[in-house]
Amino acid sequence: DSGVTQTPKHLITATGQRVTLRCSPRSGDLSVYWYQQSLDQGLQFLIQYYNGEERAKGNILERFSAQQFPDLHSELNLSSLELGDSALYFCASSPSERPNTGELFFGEGSRLTVL
Amino acid sequence: DQQVKQNSPSLSVQEGRISILNCDYTNSMFDYFLWYKKYPAEGPTFLISISSIKDKNEDGRFTVFLNKSAKHLSLHIVPSQPGDSAVYFCAASGLGNTPLVFGKGTRLSVIA
Numbered sequence: 001d002s003g004v005t006q007t008p009k010h011l012i013t014a015t016g017q018r019v020t021l022r023c024s025p026r027s028g029d030l031s032v033y034w035y036q037q038s039l040d041q042g043l044q045f046l047i048q049y050y051n052g053e054e055r056a057k058g059n060i061l062e063r064f065s066a067q068q069f070p071d072l073h074s075e076l077n078l079s080s081l082e083l084g085d086s087a088l089y090f091c092a093s094s095p096s097e098r099p100n101t102g103e104l105f106f107g108e109g110s111r112l113t114v115l
Numbered sequence: 116d117q118q119v120k121q122n123s124p125s126l127s128v129q130e131g132r133i134s135i136l137n138c139d140y141t142n143s144m145f146d147y148f149l150w151y152k153k154y155p156a157e158g159p160t161f162l163i164s165i166s167s168i169k170d171k172n173e174d175g176r177f178t179v180f181l182n183k184s185a186k187h188l189s190l191h192i193v194p195s196q197p198g199d200s201a202v203y204f205c206a207a208s209g210l211g212n213t214p215l216v217f218g219k220g221t222r223l224s225v226i227a
Contacts, residue, residue, distance in 0.1 A: 002158060033214065042119070043159070043204065043217040056214050090158055103149065104215065106158030 003027065006091050006107035014115055018079040021110045025072055025093030031055070032074040033094075033104060034066055038087040049074055050097045078112070086114045118142045119207050121218035130227045134192040138205030138218055141186065145207040149215065150179060150190050153202045162203070163190070195225045 003026035013019055025032050034046040045058035049068035060066075063081075068074040078085060088111050092104035120139045128134045136150075146167040151159035165172040165179045165188065172179050178191045192199055205218040 002160065004158070035217075040219065042117075042121075042219040043206075045214040045216070048214060058214060092158070103161035103164065104159075106151075106160065108156065108158050 002105040002107060004091060004093050004105050004107035006089075006110050008110055009108065010111050010113075012113045012115065013081060015081055015083060017081050017114075018077065019081065019112065021076040021078070021089050021091075021112075023074045023076070023091030023093075023107060025074070025091075026105050029093035029095050029105070030072065031094045031096060032068055032072070033092040034060075034074070034076050035090040035092065035106075036087050037090060037109075038084075043090065046076070055097065081112075081114045083114050086112055088112075117218075118145075119205055119216050119218040121203075121205055121221050123221050124219070125222040125224070127224045127226060128195045130197055130225055131194045134190075134195045134199065134223055134225065136190040136192075136203050136205075136221050136223065138188050138190075139186060140188075140207050142207070142209060142216075143186070144209040145216075147208045148179070148181060148188050149206045149208075150177075151204040151206060151217075152199075153204065153220070159204055192223075195223075197225050197227050199223060200225045 005024040030051045035043040046060040048056040066076045088109045090109045092106045149164040150162040153159040181188045202220040204220045206215040
């Protein structure tokens, strides 16, 4: 158990809809990262927050947005969903502000299926 | 363009033998490399890392080798055990505020 909690574990929705994925980091970790893993793809970095502020941004679509709340949990909002958004979405946390130091602790992921 | 490449999608090894998983990278600014292991229905977990100032790092049965001139690293597992069967991701990071870049992963199957 990494200590990172993601909900929901599975989500099935239709094209055009909007969903919210939630992540609670490990106790004490201030950084939250979101990664997307599509079929046969590696983990694609989407965005990082540190203590409520955006720290780094990857190839995150404009239809996607995220935020980190004062209690440090984070939400990833996906809107106007397309079939290609079907993927496993991982949240990870770390105590470090810099995204390139140390290990990340991953949650079990949220599997999104868009029909 | 993939900056971190794991060219073998899968690898099958007999129990007790050595498993060698390979990873190539293109960005010469990468200076820190990690391996993660992922079991089905679980998130990736950190396995071992290496800084670019080293060429080898060992942790029990796991050893990572780094060849900076070839921009290549490898993970050796000796001896391989059935519980090592998982997907292994190579990841790299560089200076500044750059996040970890992951490869596509290699699925290792250790056969008893």
